[in-house]
Amino acid sequence: MKIADVQARAFAMPLNNPSYPPGPYRFYDREYFVIEYLTDPQALRAAVPEPLEISGPVVKFEFICLPDTTGFGEFTECGQMIPVHFEGKNGIFVHSMFLDNPSPIAAGREIWGFPQLLARAKLCHESEVLVASLHFGSVLCATGSMGYKHKALDPGPVLRELGEPNFLIKIIPHVDGTPRICELVRYHWQDIRLKGVWGGPAALQLYSHAIANVVRLPVLEVLSGTHFVADVTLGIGEVVEDYLAQEPRSRLLSPSFEAEAAK
Numbered sequence: 124m125k126i127a128d129v130q131a132r133a134f135a136m137p138l139n140n141p142s143y144p145p146g147p148y149r150f151y152d153r154e155y156f157v158i159e160y161l162t163d164p165q166a167l168r169a170a171v172p173e174p175l176e177i178s179g180p181v182v183k184f185e186f187i188c189l190p191d192t193t194g195f196g197e198f199t200e201c202g203q204m205i206p207v208h209f210e211g212k213n214g215i216f217v218h219s220m221f222l223d224n225p226s227p228i229a230a231g232r233e234i235w236g237f238p239q240l241l242a243r244a245k246l247c248h249e250s251e252v253l254v255a256s257l258h259f260g261s262v263l264c265a266t267g268s269m270g271y272k273h274k275a276l277d278p279g280p281v282l283r284e285l286g287e288p289n290f291l292i293k294i295i296p297h298v299d300g301t302p303r304i305c306e307l308v309r310y311h312w313q314d315i316r317l318k319g320v321w322g323g324p325a326a327l328q329l330y331s332h333a334i335a336n337v338v339r340l341p342v343l344e345v346l347s348g349t350h351f352v353a354d355v356t357l358g359i360g361e362v363v364e365d366y367l368a369q370e371p372r373s374r375l376l377s378p379s380f381e382a383e384a385a386k
Contacts, residue, residue: 136233143230144194148357151191152318155351156246156255158184158267158327161344170340171205171216172307174364175290178206178213182340184327186255186267188246198224201244201257201265203340207290209363214288214309221257221335235360236293236308242335253323253350259335269348270323278320281351285312291360307364316354323348 135141164180171177183204190197202220206213221242222228231237243258248271257265288309297303325348329338 135230143226146194146230146234146357146359148195148230149193149314149354150189150357151354153353153355154188154190154246155349155353156186156253156267156269157349157351158269158325159346159349160184160327160342161346162340162342166340167205170218171207172292174209174307175214175216176208178208180343181206181346182218183215184265184267184337186244186246186257192227195224195227195230198222198227199244199246200227200239201246201255202238203337205340209288209290209309212288214290215284216290218340219335219337221259235310236291236306238291240335257335257337259332262332262335263330264332264335265327265329265337267325267327269325269350272321272350273323274321276320276322276349278317278351281320281349282315282317285315285317285353285355287311290363293360293362302367305366306362307366308360309363310360311358313356313358314354318352318354320349320351323350
């Protein structure tokens with residue numbers, strides 16, 4: 124194999140048997156169950172990196188069923204998303220993700236830097252209740268529930284949030300174990316087709332685990348439950364901060380959040 128052949132085929136690992144095809148990746152009938160909750164402000168400070176600014180002491184725990192995805196097939200995922208500000212605009216910092224399919228885990232980590240681990244997320248309908256859970260091996264780490272389609276909601280806020288940028292920390296170590304790439308990456312959802320949005324009473328419980336420690340951002344109060352279905356395309360990313368640069372930017376938390384947290 125010539126060097127030019129290596130360069131042409133180096134879109135994924137392993138070189139001779141890639142674990143995923145080239146993108147873009149389209150998600151059809153992507154079903155979301157999102158529980159928004161209040162958490163400990165100090166825990167958020169420890170989780171969100173500069174130069175992102177925390178919008179408030181809020182976390183969105185997402186359970187997502189993905190029945191039809193180009194290149195990846197069917198899988199289920201869940202994770203914690205944190206509302207943030209970057210350069211004066213709203214966005215979401217992807218704090219943790221858990222998937223039950225190795226191929227999108229490899230693609231997400233290698234291309235964008237998604238913080239994905241192999242675990243078993245579940246989202247299903249049980250009579251009049253939407254039920255979700257996260258197991259890491261045999262250990263239960265999270266459970267969520269919501270009244271099924273109690274009321275139709277205005278799609279505007281969900282469309283607005285889906286259109287906002289998302290942020291990740293991409294880390295690739297050198298062969299000696301030191302960081303070779305350490306970047307803040309931004310990506311957007313594209314070609315969004317929202318098919319329905321519903322609300323209802325919701326509950327969320329988180330449990331301690333040595334690896335999947337979602338309770339590190341504890342639930343103080345559940346604010347809302349939202350259920351929606353959409354088709355989306357995962358857009359390419361861009362680097363907005365190189366943490367290995369000699370003079371990285373440094374920004375403080377927004378004064379409004381600091382004042383609120385001090386109360």
